[in-house]
Amino acid sequence: MISRLRAALSRQLSHPSGAGGRIVARLMNRGNRGLNDLAIARLEVERGSRVLDLGFGGGLTFAPLWERGATVVGIDRAEDMVGAARTRFADEVAAGRLELHAGDVGRLPLADGAVDRVLTVNTVYFWPDLAAAFGEVRRVLAPGGRLVVAIRDMKVMQQLDPAVFSLRGPEELAAALRDAGFAEADVETPPGGRTHLIVARPAA
Ligand SMILES: C[S@@+](CC[C@H](N)C(=O)[O-])C[C@H]1O[C@@H](n2cnc3c(N)ncnc32)[C@H](O)[C@@H]1O
Incomplete structure (x- = not known):
């Protein structure tokens, strides 16, 4: 029973859909706020910046990014998350802020x-395929841009279904970023060691 629940939750976190996806989106917006706030703080957003939130889920970064004067591009593979965001943020889409x-x-x-x-x-x-994924992120990032990848530590994530979650440490991610054409891929681990940020710039 517990392993079935764990598998179902893991699938929803990976690709939220339907009624379960709506519940998971609300949980993510609550549970992930702190880590997203840290990531936004390290992005060095300027007024007029165009910021991509890749895998935005419940869209919890949108309002703080608008407060910093950014316009936001949200991309997610989950059609239901994109549909929910289109409805919830219709005014911001119409205004060209999203x-x-x-x-x-x-x-x-x-x-x-x-x-x-x-x-x-x-x-x-x-x-x-990390190499392909980071190569694609590198392609869409303008020269002088900045990328922040935020993860939870493996010891936290290993409670989830290993068939859905590929767990990698922050140093492995930093190395993959450098291989994909990023420079200064620095790992930052907030106190407690439960989360990590990897902050990178495209190589010149
Ligand atoms: C665990 S949720 C995190 C959502 C949000 N970033 C947060 O911190 O609350 C992962 C999100 O990434 C999206 N995602 C996963 N793999 C993806 C991929 N290959 N391309 C685009 N989106 C993806 C999922 O659909 C889901 O909405």
Whole structure:
């Protein structure tokens, strides 16, 4: 029973859909706020920045990014999350402050250099091909841009279904970023060691 629940929760975290996905989105918006706030703080957003939240889930970064004067591009492979965001944030979409796309990190629906900042929080566990994924993020990031990847530590995540979550340490992610054309891929671990941020810039 517990393993069935764990598998169902893991699938929803990986690709939220239907009624279960709506519940999981609310839980993520509560439980992930602290880590997303840390990631936003390290993004160095400027007024007028165009920021991609890749795998935005319940969209909890949108309001804090608008408060900093950014316009937001949200991409998520879960059609239900994109549909919910279109309804909830219809005014911001109409005002041009939010652009939403259903899409996969393997093939982002954006032009080269389309965004100034990228954050992706609690998502890389679901990316089987890190080299291809980070290469694609590198492609859409403008020169002088900045990327923040945020994860929970493996000892936290190993409670979830290993068939759904690929667990990698922050140093492995930093190395994959450097291989994909990022420079200064620095690991930051807040006190407690339960989360990590990897802050990277595209190599010149
Ligand atoms: C655990 S949720 C995290 C949501 C949000 N970033 C947060 O911190 O609350 C992971 C999200 O990433 C999306 N996702 C997973 N793999 C993806 C991929 N390959 N391409 C685009 N989105 C993906 C899922 O659909 C889901 O909404």
